[in-house]
Amino acid sequence: MLAVPTGSFLRLVLLSGGLAWACLLGTARGIILYDTGDALVNTTAPAGMYADSGWSYQGMYGDFLGTMIAPQYFITADHIGVSAVPTFTSVESGSIYTIDAAANAGIGFWQVGDTDLRIYKINESFSAYAPLYMGELEAGMDLVVYGRGGPRGAEVELGGDLKGWYHTGADGVVRWGANEVDGITTISGNEYLRASFSPVLGQNEATLSVGDSGGAVFVNDGGVWKLAGINYGVDGFFDTNNVTGDGLEFEAALFDRGGFYQGSDGAGWAGPLPDGSAGSFYASRISASALEIQGIVGVPEPGGILLIMVGAGLGMRRRR
Numbered sequence: 001m002l003a004v005p006t007g008s009f010l011r012l013v014l015l016s017g018g019l020a021w022a023c024l025l026g027t028a029r030g031i032i033l034y035d036t037g038d039a040l041v042n043t044t045a046p047a048g049m050y051a052d053s054g055w056s057y058q059g060m061y062g063d064f065l066g067t068m069i070a071p072q073y074f075i076t077a078d079h080i081g082v083s084a085v086p087t088f089t090s091v092e093s094g095s096i097y098t099i100d101a102a103a104n105a106g107i108g109f110w111q112v113g114d115t116d117l118r119i120y121k122i123n124e125s126f127s128a129y130a131p132l133y134m135g136e137l138e139a140g141m142d143l144v145v146y147g148r149g150g151p152r153g154a155e156v157e158l159g160g161d162l163k164g165w166y167h168t169g170a171d172g173v174v175r176w177g178a179n180e181v182d183g184i185t186t187i188s189g190n191e192y193l194r195a196s197f198s199p200v201l202g203q204n205e206a207t208l209s210v211g212d213s214g215g216a217v218f219v220n221d222g223g224v225w226k227l228a229g230i231n232y233g234v235d236g237f238f239d240t241n242n243v244t245g246d247g248l249e250f251e252a253a254l255f256d257r258g259g260f261y262q263g264s265d266g267a268g269w270a271g272p273l274p275d276g277s278a279g280s281f282y283a284s285r286i287s288a289s290a291l292e293i294q295g296i297v298g299v300p301e302p303g304g305i306l307l308i309m310v311g312a313g314l315g316m317r318r319r320r
Contacts, residue, residue: 030145031145031175031212032152032165032253034205036195037202039151042175042204045092046144050178053144053225054218057130058091063172064214065091065148066120069128070297072100072170076214077230078111078118088122090173097122106304110296112289115190115233119296129299133226134290138181138193139313141219143284145195146176147212147231156252158240164197164254164279170211177206181219181228182185192287196278199255207253208234208281217283229283235278236279242269250268252289 033041045055057068062083074088086099094238101108103121110119139179152165152171179195186192195217197207208215208231217229237249238260245265254260258275 013242025109031147031149031177031206031215032167032197032209033177034199034255035201036201037165039153039171041151042177043173046176049186050176051222053176054130054146054216054227055176056092057227058130058146058174058216058277059097060089060091060148060174061087061214062121063148063170063176065146065210065212065216066214067216067230068126069119069132069293070129070299071225072122073119073129073297073299074122074126074225075105075112075117075119075230075293077232079232080213082108088120090126093249097124097126099123112292112296115289115292116284117230117286117289119293130216130218130227131224132290132293133221133228133287135221135287138219138228138287139183140287141181141221141228143179143181143193143195143220143228144176144218144225145206145208145212145231146174146178146217147208147215148172148174149209149211152209152253156250156254157243158259161256163256163258163260164252167209167251167253170209172173172211174313176204178204179281182280183254185282187282192282193285194282196280197253197255198278207279209253210251223275228286230286232282232284234279234281235262237264239265239269242271244268298310 046053046102057064064080066074069075088097088196100121100123102296106177150171151167153168156164166268181198182194184191185194212231215231219228239249242261255278257277259272261269261271
């Protein structure tokens, strides 16, 4: 289990309904949009300023997602475990690839150090794969995030004010959303990209929910969308009091955690949180492990002709 930064609580983005806990935190969970609760929105490849931002590299592995990173390799979250169905299906083309169960001396996969990153090898070959972000300047970059979790649920209110939306169960539909990297969070020595769920309309503002584990975070690096993270967790659980054992804790995407407590009945509560503090999601930072990843898959950076350039959206920036 993973430890958390002092004073914060995280929930891993696990199997639908699954939970894991460490120290004083919870664990994280599908793509939830601030703009809308319409389950049909953002279920096709991003266009405009988000064109070529990683959709073509996404594949379905069991109930979750993985990302193509070399001719015969894809990467996903370690905490989702091994799928009972040994295949990887391209989101874009529907092509089905079989996983090499004998890879890594029969282990069947590689865990990247002690991170939450896991790499699988396929028996066939991908026609294209994602370039990795190798730098250290993710903070402030635009991002696009992918997952298979459900859309937002009923409204969460406190004192008559809208604070966010309850999580729904994962529906397995591939969705995308956008955000901006706020900074880097260190948890038990490992680094994670952090993005807050800010109340901004019309920009596909997104956070995670149940079923988004293993999905990718791409950042726009000078007009090139590069893989920068793999979905790990979100802030939570929440409650209106700090009483343990009352069974009132809930999961939600909150753009304002003000007045709520964060933690769990089992591990304790922190709060009440200040007004205007948005919940965040976290993704395992690729750049911190890029050299080890390249050592496993044998592909140097950059990916040569496979770098995908943003077209009409070149130079555009999201505005908070």
